[in-house]
Amino acid sequence: MTKKIGILVSGRGSNLQAIIDRIKDGYLPLEISVVISDMPGAFALERARQSGLKAVAVDRKAYANRASFETGLNEALGDVDGVVLAGFMRILSGEFIERWHHRIINIHPALLPSFPGMHGQRQANDYGTKVAGCTVHFVDAGTDTGPIIIQKVVPAYFEDDEDTLAARILEQEHAALPEALKLWAEDKLTIIGRKVKIGG
Ligand code: GRF
Numbered sequence: 001m002t003k004k005i006g007i008l009v010s011g012r013g014s015n016l017q018a019i020i021d022r023i024k025d026g027y028l029p030l031e032i033s034v035v036i037s038d039m040p041g042a043f044a045l046e047r048a049r050q051s052g053l054k055a056v057a058v059d060r061k062a063y064a065n066r067a068s069f070e071t072g073l074n075e076a077l078g079d080v081d082g083v084v085l086a087g088f089m090r091i092l093s094g095e096f097i098e099r100w101h102h103r104i105i106n107i108h109p110a111l112l113p114s115f116p117g118m119h120g121q122r123q124a125n126d127y128g129t130k131v132a133g134c135t136v137h138f139v140d141a142g143t144d145t146g147p148i149i150i151q152k153v154v155p156a157y158f159e160d161d162e163d164t165l166a167a168r169i170l171e172q173e174h175a176a177l178p179e180a181l182k183l184w185a186e187d188k189l190t191i192i193g194r195k196v197k198i199g200g
Contacts, residue, residue: 013044
């Protein structure tokens with residue numbers, strides 16, 4: 001049966017668009033039940049609406065605390081099979097992550113475990129690494145520490161700045177996220193300790 005996902009976004013939503021496009025072209029056997037943003041003005045919500053998807057703002061500022069905000073997220077998610085963080089800029093609580101144990105997938109714009117947290121691309125550029133990339137992983141209680149599904153590598157050049165490097169990484173994000181989600185959708189991922197086994 002086709003799995004249903006909820007996608008959490010905060011900004012422009014290019015990764016969301018990549019998922020939408022790969023579902024439309026038949027590559028990705030998933031159904032998007034809802035797109036949720038903590039930022040009511042996020043362009044990602046507009047993209048969702050343009051594709052005829054349910055788009056919901058769960059405005060963090062309208063909630064007194066994280067617990068009630070996350071209750072709002074859970075209500076909006078309903079009975080989805082999994083949650084995708086596609087440029088979602090908030091840290092989720094241990095309770096929320098436990099509620100969706102091993103059913104939350106995140107895209108991070110760095111080669112984890114290097115450069116977790118905010119601005120992975122800037123961190124890599126400042127550090128002067130010769131390669132950079134992105135990581136799709138299951139979410140656990142830490143920040144960007146969960147079991148890794150897929151990583152994609154790009155070259156990093158002396159001449160790069162944060163923006164040129166981020167653009168090169170973003171192109172790979174748009175390939176990596178649908179690829180990882182396809183494996184998940186087709187039940188080809190098994191988490192064994194820290195490692196993810198990929199296979200039929
Ligand atoms: C991406 O670089 C993603 O890895 C990071 O935030 C950015 C979101 O971009 N977490 P978009 O909203 O998908 O265009």
